[in-house]
Amino acid sequence: MNITEKIDALAARAGEQLFQFAIDRGDMQAILDALPPAMQEKRVALEYEIQLLRIISVGWAIAFFLADDRLKNPVNQHFWENIRAFAATLSSSASFTVGADIDYFDTVKQRLDFYVGTLDKAGGIDQPAMVIGPAFAETCGDKDDACATLAGSKMFTHTIHAVREYLQAAVDQQDGSGARS
Template structure:
């Protein structure tokens, strides 16, 4: 997905664009297309989990790359507000369709807790993807499948890079986003 803005843009527009990026299916479909056709791989579960991971990765990247920026709080708020509304609508439609209560936003919060717990168990990890990928594979029911682990790693890295490049373009030098995840502690995801 490409972002296009004519400067200046508001924090609200940036938050909406990042929320739309987190929901964009292009990178999800790319990661899914790289999986082999093995009967042991549940592509439906992977597709569900990979979309959740992409959303969380974008949210984490905003918190991470905007750590020292004055616009961090309103940007994060707008991002999660858009996702809350999307989740509410998706949950409503899905609940009506399948006849059982679904809460997509709660699923996002549960996944945040799972990923943060996994990261907390390895506090000095240099690359968070080395924890995210295996945790993703476990959530998909494919704990030892290297292809599923790599799919999680891929979506995590693609999301972080997308957010980083986008923020660099809209804040054009106003902040230094060049620090790599290995150089700082990863902190928390705010929602």
């Protein structure tokens, strides 16, 4: 297998595995379950928004941690293709259920633009989670909600660290002679 085939196979596998990680609800539930009982009335919004934040965080982490690597574009492409297919399925199901057109992928894009814009406004900060947490709380309906801020910060931080570890292992699997560009 030549280096291009190896990178393509690695990127396809990484894109699929990161997609599965992005939609896995296990650790999302752990964060949500740790919220105080008074937050239960906000739980639906928190669950919806934390899933979006997780997807966006994985996509952001791919672009950030693979910025100078040949894997960046193919992993990004595989990841977002999986997200698009997932969003189409969700949109179809939700549209059928509520009797109106719903475009989940458009919502993902809107939230991505919102979070990237929020990070851009913050400038070169050392701890992006300090900006993402309040932004997450804002999407949940209350910018000053400390519990939602903490939940968003925790989800972002956990996701970024997990993706960084995963991508480092993927980069290490590459043939070091020419795999980086």
